[in-house]
Amino acid sequence: MHKILELKARREALLADMDAIVNAQGDDGDADWSAEDEAKFDALKAEDDKVAAQIARFEDVERRKAAAAVPVAAMPAAILANLSDAPAPAQAAEPGLRFARMTRTIAAAGGNAYVAQQIAEANGDSALFANQSAGIATQGGFLVPEDVSSEVIELLRPASVVTAMGPRFIPMPNGNLTQNRRATGANFAYGEEQTDAPATGVTFGQVRLSAKKLRGIIPISNDLLRQTSTAVDRLIRDDAVEDAAQIQDRYFLRGVGTESTPKGLRYQLVGTPMAASNILVFGATATPSIQQVDNELGSLELSLRNRNIVVTGAQWVMSPRIENFLMNLRDGNGNKVYPEMGDGMLRKKRYHVTTEIPDNLGAGGNESEIGLIHPSHVMIGEHMGIEVAMSTEAAYKDASGKMQAAFSRDETLMRMIMQHDIGLRHLAAVAWGTGVRWGTD
Structure with a gap:
């Protein structure tokens, strides 16, 4: 399960990078879409597809393990001896x-x-x-x-x-x-009208x-x-x-x-x-x-x-x-x-x-x-x-x-x-x- 969490975190980061590329475009949509942007976006999309497929495989295995699980036939005697008369504890x-x-x-x-x-x-x-x-x-x-x-x-x-x-x-x-x-820090200075501010x-x-x-x-x-x-x-x-x-x-x-x-x-x-x-x-x-x-x-x-x-x-x-x-x-x-x-x-x-x-x-x-x-x-x-x-x-x-x-x-x-x-x-x-x-x- 910890692997699924890592993959989902990775996918979230990929989607954030894709969103940043899209939002960087002008109001004209494709007008500012360069070949470099398109290549970066396609690479991120391909990696996202790969991560999504990995998540799906891990989740499928988890579902199959849950479906194949069988109840424990009998609890160990040492454990039952301590649990049989134990009162239900209150929530901590x-x-x-x-x-x-x-x-x-x-x-x-x-x-x-x-x-x-x-x-x-x-x-x-x-x-x-x-x-x-x-x-x-x-x-x-x-x-x-x-x-x-x-x-x-x-x-x-x-x-x-x-x-x-x-x-x-x-x-x-x-x-x-x-x-x-x-x-x-930044440089501030007083100056005359129509003179440049400091670097x-x-x-x-x-x-x-x-x-x-x-x-x-x-x-x-x-x-x-x-x-x-x-x-x-x-x-x-x-x-x-x-x-x-x-x-x-x-x-x-x-x-x-x-x-x-x-x-x-x-x-x-x-x-x-x-x-x-x-x-x-x-x-x-x-x-x-x-x-x-x-x-x-x-x-x-x-x-x-x-x-x-x-x-x-x-x-x-x-x-x-x-x-x-x-x-x-x-x-x-x-x-x-x-x-x-x-x-x-x-x-x-x-x-x-x-x-x-x-x-x-x-x-x-x-x-x-x-x-x-x-x-x-x-x-x-x-x-x-x-x-x-x-x-x-x-x-x-x-x-x-x-x-x-x-x-x-x-x-x-x-x-x-x-x-x-x-x-x-x-x-x-x-x-x-x-x-x-x-x-x-």
Whole structure:
């Protein structure tokens, strides 16, 4: 089913291109229709016919599979034992619980969506898969329906430091997006009557987003999966959200950028003219004076202001060590230098704390970083939704790198996949302080 969705998205893009060519013609119709336009239109039309035929074939296979499906003769005894006396659960009011129940039910069905529907019905939860299309993927997974995956994504956004700032979210139906990035502004000047206005002076760069695949494996005890409990649903939901948010922040903030990983905001500036003005090296001292701390924080604000970024809308991001140092900073009378940090503010701007900004950077392994970001210039492109796959037999590595077997541990592994990328509409919207040793002694 996920293939059908990809093909339909591709066809929508083709039709949009065809429509653009037709609308570009003048009121005379064929009067402005060039040979080049006709060739482009015919090529798009041929590709659309091809995609339409592919969609028809896939849909025909789905119909045949549905017609050939037979009811399960008997539910597994272990599942029936847990479902026979279970009361019909109420519809989940909390966002994300429906995703967790779908995941738990699919896992109990061994990844088979048809069996999962039977389990849900036997469990008094027939509405769980009603009007939903849990398509079976080639890896034995399923594409979570859009309305369900959107609940999880909305929970993920405040859990992630970068997405909690309020950046711009942009859909990428085809997995790619290219947009102009304004590099310099227009030139305005006063002048005499009947003299030429100055040249525009506007120059553009480009920001290119391509879907990067974020994957995670979450081991779930089969004892939990056998239970029909809202508490279990919350556990599954929260594990998925918290783990995904942590890794997303790691790359959205400091990813160096490869073919398969996003380039984080810290490294978006590297190799550009903005690096000299917006990547600053702080004074390498563990116990700076109050004036020095204030000056260095102010220098990040000035980097944005010098590029006409409205600094009042910017937000800080820092490590827990830096937050602890700034919160404990006292003046000569014992008063807190930044009392507003108790309300989540620093110099009248919101701040965020994450362990994904390390404290062991630099040659001495004791440096950290602090960033100032204006989120309205940050773009996050999102492709498709959430894809989930289950396995009771696969192996996985635990936190220590030791290989574990799900079968021998009586676990089910949930693999969750999301696809997205991050970019900056205006590079000057990020200022980054490096070499921060505050609080190391």
